[in-house]
Amino acid sequence: MPIIVNLDVMLAKRKMKSKELAEIIGITTANLSILKSGKAKAVRFSTLEAICEALDCQPSDILEYSKS
């Protein structure tokens, strides 16, 4: 898929663990793992908003488009 999820990079920058982020935004670690691995088919605006708020970043910091 040409959409790359850079959640790992942002988590490392903020020195936050996946489990902590999952608890803050209210999703399961399994679903967060699906999102991180790029297996997710879609992301809800509400989830994106919660991630951006928790990591204090913009959607463009998490999602990236790459022609492949």
Add this chain to the structure above:
Amino acid sequence: MKRNKILVSILHRLFTFFFWFTLLFTIYIFGFEVFTKDGHFENFVSENHHANGYSIPIKFNIDVKNPVFNNFKTINLKKGVNIYGQKWSSRNSVYFDELPNDINDEVKNVISFNFYGDTEYYTTTNSSFNTNGYIIGKSDNLLIKILQMFKAYSGLIMLVLVFYFLKKIFYLIKQKYSFTSFLYHNVKWLGLILIIGEVLDLIVTYVLGSYYGSISVETFIDGKSFYDGINLTMNPRLEFDFTLFLVGLSLLVLTSLLKSANILQQENELTI
């Protein structure tokens, strides 16, 4: 939701019972066919055995020659008790109208509806009757024999398979109330079995029927053929249940819907 789960559970148990029952019955029938001679096993005789042959679908045509239409009534009901204390009753049966004057000329066949009482509810002027049925016949031809055996057992085998897939479908729904790939695969097989079963039935009855023209019954009186009585002819009939065929086709359409529902569900589950 809870009510649906109870219904699914009941249906699963019901189809499991029907599946095992029909499977055991099929094994029992096959056992008698293979291991016994003409269905006899010591003092026991299987009534379902095809010792006299296998059924061939036919259409009966009954044509009544020289008909006279006159209904019959049963009147003057008398009741009483005899000297032994047993109840008895007697009836007097007569025609509604007087029989025509030419009733004594040649041969006449009276067609009647029978009524209890003085009131006539139906009358008819139809002297030809048609109905569907079966005749038991044997064949020395191996191909026909195989087709007849197939025809005799195909319905039972189809029923076992239908119950098997229904049992499986309701088990899957009971386990997970969602659109799984197993669910649409099983629904597809159920539809295919119904369609294939009906098409095979049609082909087999066509082949069986094409090997004979008609079956006739002829009456002889004093060694001479008697034409003025009741003329009975039996013609080959094709057997095809259009309703089951349509159900099978509808299940195939339902399969494609279930398949697309399965994709939608997967996408929904992968939406974070």
